[in-house]
Amino acid sequence: MKAKAIIITIIAVLIIVGIIVYMSSKPAIIKDYTEPQPNSAEVPNSEQNSFESTDDVFQEIDLALQSAE
Amino acid sequence: MKKSTPLLIIISLIILSTSVLAVGSSTGSSNTQTNTTVQTNTTVSCDSQSTTRERIKCRLETQAEKLGTIEESCKNNPDESRCIALQNSLNPCYDIPSGMEKRLCLYRVVGIGIGAVNGATNEKKRELAASFLYELQERIEAKEKANIITPDQAAGLIDQIVTLKQKLLTNAPISEIRTLMLEFKSSYRETMQ
Numbered sequence: 001m002k003a004k005a006i007i008i009t010i011i012a013v014l015i016i017v018g019i020i021v022y023m024s025s026k027p028a029i030i031k032d033y034t035e036p037q038p039n040s041a042e043v044p045n046s047e048q049n050s051f052e053s054t055d056d057v058f059q060e061i062d063l064a065l066q067s068a069e
Numbered sequence: 070m071k072k073s074t075p076l077l078i079i080i081s082l083i084i085l086s087t088s089v090l091a092v093g094s095s096t097g098s099s100n101t102q103t104n105t106t107v108q109t110n111t112t113v114s115c116d117s118q119s120t121t122r123e124r125i126k127c128r129l130e131t132q133a134e135k136l137g138t139i140e141e142s143c144k145n146n147p148d149e150s151r152c153i154a155l156q157n158s159l160n161p162c163y164d165i166p167s168g169m170e171k172r173l174c175l176y177r178v179v180g181i182g183i184g185a186v187n188g189a190t191n192e193k194k195r196e197l198a199a200s201f202l203y204e205l206q207e208r209i210e211a212k213e214k215a216n217i218i219t220p221d222q223a224a225g226l227i228d229q230i231v232t233l234k235q236k237l238l239t240n241a242p243i244s245e246i247r248t249l250m251l252e253f254k255s256s257y258r259e260t261m262q
Contacts, residue, residue, distance in 0.1 A: 057201050064186060
């Protein structure tokens with residue numbers, strides 16, 4: 001009877017330890033994989049910051065090519 | 070014998086717990102180590118890719134500091150060092166936030182006055198066209214970083230820019246450049262809009 005109680009205690013303790021170890025290791029792994037993701041909020045809107053529009057840039061290129069012929 | 074049984078159980082529990090913890094923590098660090106090794110290998114292997122497009126795509130995916138497009142576009146250029154020097158001197162212009170000031174800066178560095186394109190030498194005109202192409206590359210890179218376009222799409226467009234710049238800076242016929250430019254415009258508009 002006593003031996004049965006000891007075995008049940010051991011199994012219970014092992015399960016608890018296992019759960020604690022599993023729970024404590026999980027967030028660290030998730031962190032490793034989420035860190036390299038780029039922060040899209042920091043990316044500037046280049047269309048607004050550069051020439052007025054893409055067509056303006058194409059026009060400048062065409063002008064340079066046209067006169068280089 | 071019976072009295073020592075609880076003590077043995079406690080000792081064996083401590084040993085078991087320690088080994089379980091050790092396994093848990095060693096798995097985490099080995100994962101990190103593997104990731105670091107993979108990233109280092111990928112960065113190194115970008116240069117060994119066979120095509121320009123693959124090298125650019127690899128560098129975009131590994132978020133390498135430099136895409137190496139200046140070096141790529143100055144390849145096969147008889148005056149490679151001059152080509153690299155020109156493109157490096159243009160770099161500060163691309164950081165100017167105002168569109169008009171950026172345009173003035175590009176003209177100034179190339180050595181053409183605003184409105185004086187027709188009077189400039191053909192070499193300067195080609196350099197000016199190449200400088201504007203890099204402006205488009207900056208926009209492509211920004212959209213790729215914002216995950217609006219994929220690294221493969223960005224690499225395809227940047228590869229076309231590199232080819233155009235190579236042709237411009239090695240005196241390839243303008244008719245050939247115009248044909249490539251038409252193809253690029255079509256791809257750019259299709260991908261970026």
